[in-house]
Amino acid sequence: MLMMFYWSLPCFLFLMGVFVFVSNRKHLLSMLLSLEYIVLNLFFLLYIYLNLMEYLSFLGMMFLTFSVCEGALGLSIMVSMIRTHGNDYFQSFNVL
């Protein structure tokens, strides 16, 4: 019973994060938070996979560092957009 959940749970959570990402939200920060959610679940999947390897768990550290850098870049783009255009509504992206 537990082994049935073992690999399929991070895949299901990843798919839920993708659904949250593609569903039409109001703010840009919601999209960024759903991206963080996807990154979290991918880290979980990678962690389960690296449990099978012996000395490769530093790749999880690399994954976390890259995800943090990309999250910081997305937040800086959001701050720049707020200061130039006034709001961060996702519906107004085709006007930019």
Add this chain to the structure above:
Amino acid sequence: MMQLMLYASTLITSIILFKMNHPLAMGLMLLIQTIQISMLTGLMAKSFWFSYILFLIFLGGMLVLFIYVTSLASNEMFSLSMKLTTISLFIFSMILIINILLDKSSISFFIQNNEMQSIYNLNMFLQENSLNLQKLYNYPTNLMTILLMNYLLITLIAVVKITKLFYGPLRPMN
């Protein structure tokens, strides 16, 4: 049983996140999910180092939410619907009941021997998966660590260059 309850609660958290609209509520759900996933990864390995690092990193990412909510989305309401909570509790209890009906040995720890404990702790694949990080600073792979340092520095400079604007406040303009 502990891990099964964590699995069920992660499923419930993902379903609740699917129905959220406000960014603060989504951040709260992300924080709860981070706590649950760090507990799960800590239970899979022999030490809680990785889950500690994961929780600190995602908690630091949550701190940006407060200035966001106080400056941009200050007038929005968020509400948790009663129907969603009922459905979530129903699914949670259904998963637990199905597990108990299918696998009666998962509710009692004291009848298991050592091998069954290792099965239920889910590190049955390797005996020696202590998840050590000793390749991080040794020769053929420390070049990747140096790459990470340079990438962090370039990201720092890029973030400062992107947000260096001297016009426009950080508030909504309707």
